[in-house]
Amino acid sequence: xxxxxxxxxxxxxxxxxxxxxxxxxxxxxxxxxxxxxxxxxxxxxxxxxxxxxxxxxxxxxxxxxxxxxxxxxxxxxxxxxxxxxxxxxxxxxxxxxxxxxxxxxxxxxxxxxxxxxxxxxxxxxxxxxxxxxxxxxxxxxxxxxxxxxxxxxx
Amino acid sequence: xxxxxxxxxxxxxxxxxxxxxxxxxxxxxxxxxxxxxxxxxxxxxxxxxxxxxxxxxxxxxxxxxxxxxxxxxxxxxxxxxxxxxxxxxxxxxxxxxxxxxxxxxxxxxxxxxxxxxxxxxxxxxxxxxxxxxxxxxxxxxxxxxxxxxxxxxxxxxxxxxxxxxxxxxxxxxxxxxxxxxxxxxxxxxxxxxxxxxxxxxxxxxxxxxxxxxxxxxxxxxxxxxxxxxxxxxxxxxxxxxxxxxxxxxxxxxxxxxxxx
Numbered sequence: 025x026x027x028x029x030x031x032x033x034x035x036x037x038x039x040x041x042x043x044x045x046x047x048x049x050x051x052x053x054x055x056x057x058x059x060x061x062x063x064x065x066x067x068x069x070x071x072x073x074x075x076x077x078x079x080x081x082x083x084x085x086x087x088x089x090x091x092x093x094x095x096x097x098x099x100x101x102x103x104x105x106x107x108x109x110x111x112x113x114x115x116x117x118x119x120x121x122x123x124x125x126x127x128x129x130x131x132x133x134x135x136x137x138x139x140x141x142x143x144x145x146x147x148x149x150x151x152x153x154x155x156x157x158x159x160x161x162x163x164x165x166x167x168x169x170x171x172x173x174x175x176x177x178x
Numbered sequence: 179x180x181x182x183x184x185x186x187x188x189x190x191x192x193x194x195x196x197x198x199x200x201x202x203x204x205x206x207x208x209x210x211x212x213x214x215x216x217x218x219x220x221x222x223x224x225x226x227x228x229x230x231x232x233x234x235x236x237x238x239x240x241x242x243x244x245x246x247x248x249x250x251x252x253x254x255x256x257x258x259x260x261x262x263x264x265x266x267x268x269x270x271x272x273x274x275x276x277x278x279x280x281x282x283x284x285x286x287x288x289x290x291x292x293x294x295x296x297x298x299x300x301x302x303x304x305x306x307x308x309x310x311x312x313x314x315x316x317x318x319x320x321x322x323x324x325x326x327x328x329x330x331x332x333x334x335x336x337x338x339x340x341x342x343x344x345x346x347x348x349x350x351x352x353x354x355x356x357x358x359x360x361x362x363x364x365x366x367x368x369x370x371x372x373x374x375x376x377x378x379x380x381x382x383x384x385x386x387x388x389x390x391x392x393x394x395x396x397x398x399x400x401x402x403x404x405x406x407x408x409x410x411x412x413x414x415x416x417x418x419x420x421x422x423x424x425x426x427x428x429x430x431x432x433x434x435x436x437x438x
Contacts, residue, residue, distance in 0.1 A: 029271050029272060032270060032271045033271050036267055036270060036271065036352060039349075039352070039353060040352065040353070040355070040356075043353050043356050044356055047356045047360070051360070055368075058315050058368045059368050059369050060312075060314040060315065060368065060369045060370045060371055061369050061371075062369075063369075081369070118306075118307065118308035119305065119306075120237055120238075120306060128371060143308075143309070144308065145307045145308045145309055145312070145371060146306060146307055146308055147307070147371055147373070148237065148238070148306055148307075148373060149373050149374075150373045150374045150375060150376040150379055150384045151376075151384045151385070152235050152238075152242060152245075152376065152384065152385035152386075152389055153235065153236045153237075153385075153386075154233035154234070154235070154236065154386060154388075154389070155233060155234055155235075155236050156233075157236065158236030158237070161236060162236070162237075
């Protein structure tokens, strides 16, 4: 490399380093707004304020799904296997909704506190499994909390 | 001479030949059809295996098959950007004409892959997640990448003088490369609706071989298609950039004489 080329190389390197540092601090500052959801444990630790819209994700707690008398409202618990949040949702649930499935619920808390969800999204994981193995995988998913000794990741 | 150093010498020479627009044009005459055929065969095999032979997913059914377009498009959107940034840096440091050509010709292709990833992701998200779009880290950063591609293209065409245009475009392309690791790690650094990595997951791919093979074929098919389209675009740009040079005039004259 000639001296001019070396100089250009250094300048580009420095620009990139500077850009990375700037981006790092910008992302650090925005950390909490980049996070897509909170976990039930985070909500339990921070407490709930009635005016805020929350996005909470958790596994659908086994045996917690209830359909209310009106036929379109469901109540269920979502959990990270350590803390539970009860959710009430009126509307059509995603196809993937079932016990042990990770879902994201969006809404405000009422006085109880129950999360009155305006939106329920399914958060499917990175595993792809052929149909034949479906039953075993679904069973394992539904029972995930039985042998978890702390909050699980999803 | 031993085979390793012979190969190295060949690659070294080819690389230097590629730096000359005229040599590049000649080499691309041969490589373009090869890349085209490879892309066609790989995409055909990948699509057949993916759509007809791979088993349906246990919870997503047949709708998971959109992965065979979505994942290759998303990978290429990142790979093409890294290519652009590398070429742009080489162009800036060594003032290599061809590096700028590669960078600017790749930008519309990368933008297309990014748009394709976003569109197929949206079509996939509606039935599986329950929404077309949401502002999670992965989706948002990929959208920023699309605008970055637009920015690179717009910067180049905003300048009348080509050398200024090339330098401005290259500088933006180099600086923008910080978005690539952000997109890649977005699903690990922050909570998101988008799931984590399947193919490069910890402890091996999280899908059986008969689902994974078509995906790998499609990814390589997309890569060769990118190479194929890039060669064609770069050849055109070289002819336009060098239109005043003797070899292009001769080439054009010969072609006119033979076709009329």
